Amino acid sequence: MAASTRFAAPMAQLIDELRKLPGVGTKTAQRFAFHILRSSDRDADALAGSIRALKAALRLCSVCNNVTDVDPCSYCTSPSRSQRLICVVEEPTNIAAVEKTRTWNGVYHVLHGTLSPVNGVGPEQLRLGNLWPRLADAEELIMATSPTVEGEATSRFVADQARALHPDLRVTRIATGVPAGSDIEYADEVTMTRALENRRQI
Numbered sequence: 001m002a003a004s005t006r007f008a009a010p011m012a013q014l015i016d017e018l019r020k021l022p023g024v025g026t027k028t029a030q031r032f033a034f035h036i037l038r039s040s041d042r043d044a045d046a047l048a049g050s051i052r053a054l055k056a057a058l059r060l061c062s063v064c065n066n067v068t069d070v071d072p073c074s075y076c077t078s079p080s081r082s083q084r085l086i087c088v089v090e091e092p093t094n095i096a097a098v099e100k101t102r103t104w105n106g107v108y109h110v111l112h113g114t115l116s117p118v119n120g121v122g123p124e125q126l127r128l129g130n131l132w133p134r135l136a137d138a139e140e141l142i143m144a145t146s147p148t149v150e151g152e153a154t155s156r157f158v159a160d161q162a163r164a165l166h167p168d169l170r171v172t173r174i175a176t177g178v179p180a181g182s183d184i185e186y187a188d189e190v191t192m193t194r195a196l197e198n199r200r201q202i
């Protein structure tokens, strides 16, 4: 349902836009919109400007699909990281969970999603096309997708495809130190460190 016609058109339009944000329902969207209306011109401009700047400055790394303002991103060009160890994650935010451990010295590949037949997400919706050429020089591919049904299915699919292309490639899965069914985004540092250290070949 579109935002109520009880509001003036610009207000209704803002409420409609805010409702598209994850976790924001109509009530919250209305609260945000009225807060913005009451805020100073400067604050409102800063909010609008930072949204525009974000879209103008950020893009996906052409190598690993991480969100970046330079392409390739700083991980992909880092001389102190092994470009031959590739950690596959679901979302750009998952990189932070791995980085927090300070034990990972490789690079990443961000899928921007997981396989989910119920939601109509197939392999073609994942950002996999630029992963396959990277495997030619890779030493290990670590599947760090979440231990959810979708995360496990995605891990299996990517691992199978990778092995079909490169039978000698070492493919591993992070240990289930990350609580089953949870998102790796919420794993604490100790849990994530253990999950990485105890990864097993699949």
Ligand SMILES: [Zn+2]
Pocket: 061, 062, 063, 064, 065, 066, 072, 073, 074, 075, 076
């Ligand atoms: Zn990158």
